[in-house]
Amino acid sequence: MLALLTALFLPVLALGAPRASPASPAPPAHTLNPSWKFQHHLPTKPGNAVIYNFCEYDLWMWATRGAKKGEVAQAPTMTKLPAGNAYAFDGLQPLCDGECGMSVKISKTEQQVDVTQFEYAVTANNMTYYDISFVDCVNGNDASKCPGWDQGLIVTGGEGWDASCERLECAAKEVCDKSAYFVSLDKFKGAIHPVRTCAAKWGLNYAACARNMK
Structure with a gap:
């Protein structure tokens, strides 16, 4: 799944810094879901x-957005995300009527190889579809070359705001094919895709090496 979205890139943030501006409302309190693999909000x-x-370890990212019909796709810019930091893409807005979205390719090196992909798309009715893909870095069921897989991954929408929005989780070194793409499923008729949805207004999070969350 690709995504078409204009992303206004904000500075890299230390994980110890506030995650929202002072004017942002605090999310309502929710209890931890006992089914979560990572028991942290x-x-x-x-x-x-x-x-x-x-x-x-540090990560490098390339954010690739789909192009509208008749539009030339822009080349992605490489961004370094140091260990222990966060990076925000501002503005979850739909920009076209068809399929469109964002693919954030994440690598352990400055070379765009063996990438884990965090993919999301916002529809015209302001719903976000999101997924994790190991297709470009996996070898069978071995995703050891995929950034973040060795210590677990989370993608979540609306956490702390809307309990109906579901997490995608891979425990450390788990073959989590119900939560991530290990192969492209487009050619398999009737395949159940590991994609979740949430209202775009609540935002999205992607966490690499989620086992280290505190």
Whole structure:
């Protein structure tokens, strides 16, 4: 799944810094879901997609958005996300009537190889569809080359705001094919895709190496 969205890139933020501006309302209190693999809250920032790097190693990102019909796709810009920092894409807004969205390719090196992809798209009715893809870094069921997989991953929408929005989770080194793409399923008729939805207004979070959350 690709995403078409204009992303206004905000500065890299230290994970110890506030995740929302002082004017932002605090999310209502929710109890931890006992079915979660990671028993920590990761509240979203309304209107933003935030990438958290909880790994001990740095990550590099390329945000690729789909192009409207007749539009030339822009080349992605590389962004370094140091260990222990976060990066926010501002503005979860639909920009076209068809399929469109954002694919954030995440690598352990400055070379765009063996990438984990965080993908999301906002529809005209302001719903966000989101997923995790290991298709470009996996070897069978071995995703050890995929950034973040060795210590677990989370993608969540509306956490702390809307309990109906579901998490996608991979425990450390788990073959989590119900929560992430290990192969492209487009050619398999009737396949159940590991995609979740949430109202776009509540925002999205992606956490690499989620086992290190505190």
